[in-house]
Amino acid sequence: EPEVTQTPSHQVTQMGQEVILRCVPISNHLYFYWYRQILGQKVEFLVSFYNNEISEKSEIFDDQFSVERPDGSNFTLKIRSTKLEDSAMYFCASSRQVHEQYFGPGTRLTVT
Amino acid sequence: QQQVKQSPQSLIVQKGGISIINCAYENTAFDYFPWYQQFPGKGPALLIAIRPDVSEKKEGRFTISFNKSAKQFSLHIMDSQPGDSATYFCAARRSSGDKLTFGTGTRLAVRP
Numbered sequence: 665e666p667e668v669t670q671t672p673s674h675q676v677t678q679m680g681q682e683v684i685l686r687c688v689p690i691s692n693h694l695y696f697y698w699y700r701q702i703l704g705q706k707v708e709f710l711v712s713f714y715n716n717e718i719s720e721k722s723e724i725f726d727d728q729f730s731v732e733r734p735d736g737s738n739f740t741l742k743i744r745s746t747k748l749e750d751s752a753m754y755f756c757a758s759s760r761q762v763h764e765q766y767f768g769p770g771t772r773l774t775v776t
Numbered sequence: 777q778q779q780v781k782q783s784p785q786s787l788i789v790q791k792g793g794i795s796i797i798n799c800a801y802e803n804t805a806f807d808y809f810p811w812y813q814q815f816p817g818k819g820p821a822l823l824i825a826i827r828p829d830v831s832e833k834k835e836g837r838f839t840i841s842f843n844k845s846a847k848q849f850s851l852h853i854m855d856s857q858p859g860d861s862a863t864y865f866c867a868a869r870r871s872s873g874d875k876l877t878f879g880t881g882t883r884l885a886v887r888p
Contacts, residue, residue, distance in 0.1 A: 668819075695874065706881055707812075707820060707865060712874035720874045755819050763808045763869060765876060767819035 666690040668768035670756050676774045677746055685741045685771045687756030696739045697757040697765060698731065700724070707755065713739065746775045778803060780868050782879030789886050795853040797882045799866035802847065806868040810876070811840065811851045814863045823864075824851070856886045 669688045677683050689696050698710040711721040713731055730742045739758075743750055751774050757765040781800045789795045799809075808827055812820035826833045826840040826849065833840045839852040853860055866879040 697874065699876075707867075707876075707878040709875035709877070714874075722875065757819075763810070764822060764825065765810075766822060767812075769817075769819045 668756055668758055668766055670754075670768040670771050672771060673769070674772045674774070676776065679748060679775055680745050683743050683746055683773065685743075685754050685756075685773070687739045687741075687758075687768055688737055689739055689756065689758030690760075690766060691737070693758035693760050693766075695719075695759045695761070695765075696731075696733070697759075698741045699755045699757060699767070700752040701755065701770075702752045710741070710754075743773075746773075748775050751775045778877055780866060780877050780879040782866050782882060784882060785880070786883040787885070789856045789884065791856065791858060791886055791888050793856050793886075795856045795860070795884055795886070796850055797864050797866070797884070798848065798850045799868075799879050800846075800848045801868050803868070803870065804847070805870045805872065806877075807871040808869040809840070809842065809849050810867050810869075811838075812865045812867060812878075814865065814881075820865060853884075856884075858886045858888050860884060861886050 671686045696713040701707045711725045712719045728744045753770040755770045756768045759765045810825035811823045813823045814820045824835050824838045828844045837854045842849045863881045863883050865881050867876040
């Protein structure tokens with residue numbers, strides 16, 4: 665069964681550094697998403713991406729964040745200058761249509 | 777108005793019993809209601825979903841009941857098994873948007 669994959673599984677970075685989180689969505693999916701989950705809290709939407717552009721973003725997704733689909737298979741989330749409060753699990757998701765979003769295993773980001 | 781309220785926060789059920797998790801929403805623009813199951817260290821996995829044009833959907837031991845007038849929906853897990861022990865999230869999506877708005881999660885423990 666096709667799955668969303670994410671790398672790395674765990675990223676440790678220092679405050680102020682840039683990080684890039686990578687995702688490979690399910691191959692025939694057209695919609696891509698990033699969510700995050702701070703430890704013990706609910707899953708929060710960051711951004712959705714369709715047809716090579718952002719279709720929706722939350723108030724969390726400020727100028728420090730960007731997304732890109734650099735080739736036909738990868739989907740990335742970049743945080744330009746990480747803050748302590750960016751520490752969370754980041755989940756990539758994809759869907760063929762707008763509903764039925766399938767999530768990857770996540771990248772645990774630790775900002776020290 | 778964008779919130780989805782979920783209860784209980786935690787639930788302990790004996791093996792073979794019925795687990796019931798409830799969610800309520802305010803935004804009548806929500807038109808898609810999935811449930812996700814999350815095991816520790818893993819991403820949320822889509823379990824079952826419903827649209828407001830039906831009052832119930834069943835897949836195996838999992839049933840969603842939907843009450844449009846009360847703006848409530850619930851997940852019933854019949855014949856609960858220890859392997860069902862996980863955190864369950866309800867979610868909702870607006871017809872005009874991409875993002876899933878998640879509930880706060882219910883940690884289910886099924887005792888052998």
